[in-house]
Amino acid sequence: MSTNWEAVIGIECHVELRTASKMFCGCANEFGGEPNTKVCPVCLALPGALPVPNSAAIEHMIAAGLAFGAEIPAFSKFDRKNYFYPDMPKDYQISQYDMPLTQGGTVRYWLEDGTMKACRLTRIHLEEDTGKSTHAGSGDGRIAGSTYSLVDFNRAGVPLMECVSEPDIRSADEAVAYLEALRRTLQQLGVSDVKMEEGSLRCDANVSIRPLGATEYGTKTEIKNMNSFRSVHRAITSEIERQIALVEKGERVVQETRGWDEVRGVTHSMRSKEQAHDYRYFPDPDLVPMEIAREIVEKVRASLPELPHARFERYTSQLGLDVKQATQLIDNLPLAQYFDAVVAASNNPKQATNFVLGDLSRLANEHETPVHASPVTPEHLAELIALVEGKTINSKIAKELIERMWRGDGSPKAIVEKEGLAQTSDPAAIERFVDDVLAANEKSVADYRAGKTNVMGFLVGQVMKASKGKADPALVNGVMKRKLEG
Amino acid sequence: MSSEKIDVRYVAKLARIALTDDEVERFGAQLGDLLEHVNALSKLDVSQVAATAQVVESRNVERVDETRPCLDRETVLEEAPQRQGGFFRVPRIIAE
Numbered sequence: 191m192s193t194n195w196e197a198v199i200g201i202e203c204h205v206e207l208r209t210a211s212k213m214f215c216g217c218a219n220e221f222g223g224e225p226n227t228k229v230c231p232v233c234l235a236l237p238g239a240l241p242v243p244n245s246a247a248i249e250h251m252i253a254a255g256l257a258f259g260a261e262i263p264a265f266s267k268f269d270r271k272n273y274f275y276p277d278m279p280k281d282y283q284i285s286q287y288d289m290p291l292t293q294g295g296t297v298r299y300w301l302e303d304g305t306m307k308a309c310r311l312t313r314i315h316l317e318e319d320t321g322k323s324t325h326a327g328s329g330d331g332r333i334a335g336s337t338y339s340l341v342d343f344n345r346a347g348v349p350l351m352e353c354v355s356e357p358d359i360r361s362a363d364e365a366v367a368y369l370e371a372l373r374r375t376l377q378q379l380g381v382s383d384v385k386m387e388e389g390s391l392r393c394d395a396n397v398s399i400r401p402l403g404a405t406e407y408g409t410k411t412e413i414k415n416m417n418s419f420r421s422v423h424r425a426i427t428s429e430i431e432r433q434i435a436l437v438e439k440g441e442r443v444v445q446e447t448r449g450w451d452e453v454r455g456v457t458h459s460m461r462s463k464e465q466a467h468d469y470r471y472f473p474d475p476d477l478v479p480m481e482i483a484r485e486i487v488e489k490v491r492a493s494l495p496e497l498p499h500a501r502f503e504r505y506t507s508q509l510g511l512d513v514k515q516a517t518q519l520i521d522n523l524p525l526a527q528y529f530d531a532v533v534a535a536s537n538n539p540k541q542a543t544n545f546v547l548g549d550l551s552r553l554a555n556e557h558e559t560p561v562h563a564s565p566v567t568p569e570h571l572a573e574l575i576a577l578v579e580g581k582t583i584n585s586k587i588a589k590e591l592i593e594r595m596w597r598g599d600g601s602p603k604a605i606v607e608k609e610g611l612a613q614t615s616d617p618a619a620i621e622r623f624v625d626d627v628l629a630a631n632e633k634s635v636a637d638y639r640a641g642k643t644n645v646m647g648f649l650v651g652q653v654m655k656a657s658k659g660k661a662d663p664a665l666v667n668g669v670m671k672r673k674l675e676g
Numbered sequence: 677m678s679s680e681k682i683d684v685r686y687v688a689k690l691a692r693i694a695l696t697d698d699e700v701e702r703f704g705a706q707l708g709d710l711l712e713h714v715n716a717l718s719k720l721d722v723s724q725v726a727a728t729a730q731v732v733e734s735r736n737v738e739r740v741d742e743t744r745p746c747l748d749r750e751t752v753l754e755e756a757p758q759r760q761g762g763f764f765r766v767p768r769i770i771a772e
Contacts, residue, residue: 209741210741210742210743211741211742211743211744215744216739216742216743216744216745217743217744217746218743218746224749224762225761225762225763226749226752226753226762226763226764227746227749227762228746229746229747229752230744230746230747231747234747234752242737242738242739243737243738243739244738244739244741245738245739245740245741246740246741247741248738267729267730272690274692275769276764276766276769289729323766323769324763325769327768333769336768336769337768338765338766338767338768339765339766339767339768339769340760340761340763340764340765340766341763341764341765341766342762342763342764343764468690470690473729473730475730477737478730478732478734478735478736478737479729479730479735480735480736481735481736
């Protein structure tokens with residue numbers, strides 16, 4: 191990107207809420223399944239059917255709003271958004287227009303270098319999802335050239351939150367980091383599965399450019415059809431470049447909706463007929479307003495877990511983890527909770543990080559079992575850390591022990607005591623081991639004294655072997671060096 | 677009487693209703709009268725009346741998040757003008 195331009199980006203996300211039933215009826219809210227098997231008179235809009243809001247969905251909205259520090263107004267209502275589309279059976283969508291369940295708020299996120307950023311939210315409102323159309327007859331599933339469409343209403347009426355951000359994002363990197371923060375927060379709140387591949391998280395980006403330092407916004411375009419965080423990054427990068435090239439050629443950016451073409455790596459205009467949307471919102475007479483009791487808000491607030499950005503700050507500034515380590519833990523909540531338990535029991539965040547992200551994560555991969563479900567309890571790992579910290583065992587024995595703990599051998603302290611694995615730090619004993627090894631390896635000794643000092647590693651290895659791995663390697667090194675050079 | 681201007685063709689288009697020129701004229705006059713009638717309300721002093729979205733006084737009608745049996749698919753598709761397999765089949769969608 192040319193240094194003279196700054197991108198201004200806002201993101202709209204649609205997130206399907208995780209509930210047992212749909213937003214306004216008792217049909218199951220589940221991904222997939224045989225078409226048109228999770229439908230009833232309400233979500234099919236049969237005449238006379240009346241919607242009744244799902245209280246869990248409303249609580250999810252309050253939780254999400256509070257997690258982002260939004261205001262939860264005392265009064266809220268549903269409105270009808272009127273338009274025609276075959277996958278929307280009522281010919282209107284129940285949504286929220288001027289009195290959404292949450293107002294304002296901020297998404298805090300971090301970049302790869304650890305910089306904390308904030309993006310303000312305009313609002314989060316609650317609505318219902320549409321059905322799903324499959325376009326047929328064109329051969330490639332695209333709407334262009336199709337001769338008919340097939341509609342499945344299983345998704346119609348699934349509770350959907352729309353999170354609208356302010357235009358506070360300045361790059362494709364920031365856009366992806368924002369989305370990651372939004373995703374992990376909603377996931378850790380338990381309000382959504384947030385799976386882009388299943389469509390439970392979908393997003394559009396509004397992109398414009400302006401001269402660096404300008405305060406007015408340029409003309410924006412809305413980018414659609416981004417199916418992964420990677421395509422969000424590529425689409426925004428490509429659109430910023432397109433706009434800069436246009437403006438530098440003396441042309442103007444046209445306000446329009448553009449679709450991202452994953453294969454060609456460009457955005458293209460989606461204008462067919464220029465038609466201003468006129469949704470004619472009005473309060474839905476089928477639904478009575480909501481008065482959100484402050485007790486409910488406080489109850490939800492009290493139940494909020496530690497949020498990802500707070501955890502990130504705790505891990506990086508208090509516990510001394512680097513950005514990558516902190517992110518790796520935060521993106522795997524059960525592992526982060528396990529790590530927290532190890533830190534609490536051992537009071538040694540450095541060793542806890544090494545074991546949890548090192549040996550334990552490797553074993554978890556090998557055995558395809560998550561760390562928290564393994565036989566290694568946080569208390570046993572803390573014991574192991576204490577044994578290493580107190581120099582009772584060396585790191586080689588520690589590695590062996592953790593393998594055995596994974597196999598279910600239990601307390602490392604008990605194993606060490608039972609099998610006499612404690613490190614040998616008795617200078618006299620180590621001296622004897624070293625003397626024996628030097629006597630048995632005259633050639634290596636001669637080589638060392640002739641300047642081939644790299645045989646040292648071999649000789650130390652022999653001592654470790656003779657001591658069954660129990661000798662303190664630091665002591666062995668010292669004694670060996672003294673004897674060889676003395 | 678239709679001092680209130682209303683774009684009948686635009687409203688008809690939003691509602692996907694085809695109107696003849698005669699109908700546009702007739703409905704235009706009728707809708708204008710209606711608007712004028714409603715406009716009488718604007719003469720009232722409502723400065724002391726709170727904004728309202730619903731005239732019924734009930735609030736917070738919600739249901740517990742529990743599933744209930746859905747309709748049988750054959751029943752669902754019985755009345756469909758066109759179907760294909762388990763889907764509703766609809767005419768070509770013109771991209772918006």
